[in-house]
Every structure is written in C-alpha cells, then in structure tokens.
Amino acid sequence: MTTQNVGVDLVDVARFTLALERHPRLAERLFTDGERRDAHAQPERLAARFAAKEAVLKTFRVGIGAAPWRSIEVTTDDAGAPSVVLHAPALELARAAGVGILHLSMTHTRVTAVAFVVGSSLKDESRAR
Numbered sequence: 001m002t003t004q005n006v007g008v009d010l011v012d013v014a015r016f017t018l019a020l021e022r023h024p025r026l027a028e029r030l031f032t033d034g035e036r037r038d039a040h041a042q043p044e045r046l047a048a049r050f051a052a053k054e055a056v057l058k059t060f061r062v063g064i065g066a067a068p069w070r071s072i073e074v075t076t077d078d079a080g081a082p083s084v085v086l087h088a089p090a091l092e093l094a095r096a097a098g099v100g101i102l103h104l105s106m107t108h109t110r111v112t113a114v115a116f117v118v119g120s121s122l123k124d125e126s127r128a129r
Helices: 013-022 026-030 033-038 043-059 090-097
Strands: 004-012 072-076 082-086 101-108 112-120
Touching: 004 013, 004 043, 013 026, 013 043, 013 112, 026 043, 033 043, 033 072, 043 072, 043 082, 043 090, 043 101, 043 112, 082 090, 082 101
Parallel strands: none
Antiparallel strands: 004 112, 072 082, 101 112
C-alpha cells in the first residue's frame, strides 16, 4: 500500500520580515547555514523556506513543534530546483508517517510566500513487475 500526503503553507512576507527584525537570532534558529546562504538575505526567500518546513510537517500529519525547524532543510540544485533534506528527528517523523519521498514546490512575491509538498511512500519494487 502506498502513502500519499500533501501539505501547503502560505506566509505573509511582511509579518515574517517583522519577526526577523524583532528577533535577530530567529533566522539562526529556523534555518541552516546553507538555507540562509541560499536565501541571499532576502526575507521573501526565507519566508518561502519557512512555508516549506510547515508544509513538510503537514505531510507528516503533525503540528509545529513536532521537530526542530533545522531538522527540515530546504536545498536547491544547480538549476535552482528546491528539495527537502530531513535530519533526525524529522526523518523519524517521515518514517512514522510512511513518507519516503518528498516533492517540493515553492514560490514567493514581495507580499506572500507559498510552499506545496507531496509526500509519498517508497514503491515496492517487487510489485512493480
């Protein structure tokens, strides 16, 4: 049996920017060094990554606080396509939810940032024949 879960999240960039300004260490608590580097100090890019982290948690059918934010990492390939890398304990949440593959799409404007995640189980190769 295959598992398929989805998660989506929308972040108001102005509110997110204000939170970053009010709490100078917030970005360090929420994002890995790589995520902060990839965002190029643009709050809308960080907001999109935050939306992605919340959407990932939704695919696991858990809420905020179920895993540390930095255990869900948004990376980009050379072409700029985003993907999700899980670290413990988010990796354990994925396994418990039966999710082995995460597909991520995210976008942003100066006003909003959105992320959509589809989580599915790994296919059973013996059944694919």
